[in-house]
Amino acid sequence: MTETERKFLVKSEAYKKQAHTRKRIVQGFLNTDPRRTVRIRIYGNTAVLTVKGMSNETGTTRFEWEREIGLKEAQALLELCEKDILEKTRFEIPVGEHLFEVDEFHGLNKGLILAEVELKHENEPFEKPDWLGEEVTGDVRYYNSQLSKQAYKTWKN
């Protein structure tokens, strides 16, 4: 019931050529509080409800509980979610022993591309592809829950 992952910016679009799958994701939040995030996600014909807790000090590991739900139920629950609903395209890219997930955001987060890799434990080594940029693990601004409230296009830096 915990997930351990590291998150990175992406330097080039080279990941697209290596992607095995590509799918559209629509998601909203019933709570964006990082201590108890509640997410409704639809991808293709599948929908899940996910609860996440606060991450550990390094931002690598978070409590996560997930349950598949019906598509119509998910659509009804999305109606209740906080603004804004996030839309993104996810690419799955095997690199060495690991699977990277690269998310291209749309709408108000257009321009933002994030890569994540799930690890068995915090210090597990993994191969870094050329297109991988700066690490942003634990930076709350890059949590999807925060991107739904404070979109990438509105950032000042």
Next chain:
Amino acid sequence: MTETERKFLVKSEAYKKQAHTRKRIVQGFLNTDPRRTVRIRIYGNTAVLTVKGMSNETGTTRFEWEREIGLKEAQALLELCEKDILEKTRFEIPVGEHLFEVDEFHGLNKGLILAEVELKHENEPFEKPDWLGEEVTGDVRYYNSQLSKQAYKTWKN
């Protein structure tokens, strides 16, 4: 996916003699916002996750979506909930064609007893037992989500 119910204060303990069942309920909230309440409830060996939306103008009808979850999952999710966790004893009391649920609250809400009856539609008639007091349908203070934040014992009136 909507529930229609009316809520009342309780004038006497006469309901206890008419109760068919009595069970302890422990519940917490992953969100107490009345527009998107997310509740984790354990009663006996059963646990459910419930999402409720905003009620209609009269406060009678709310969107409600519920899913049974594992007991251990529920206990882990309760750890993530906002303070305080609510504890209450629920009595089920058949009255005429309807089932009343009477909740005796414990802890910081001790002294508060609420009765609810679920209806097929807002104007459905139902028999009122002698112990039924003032109607508080739609009064947000009596929502369980609000009682977990602003306990009955702290009310100033």
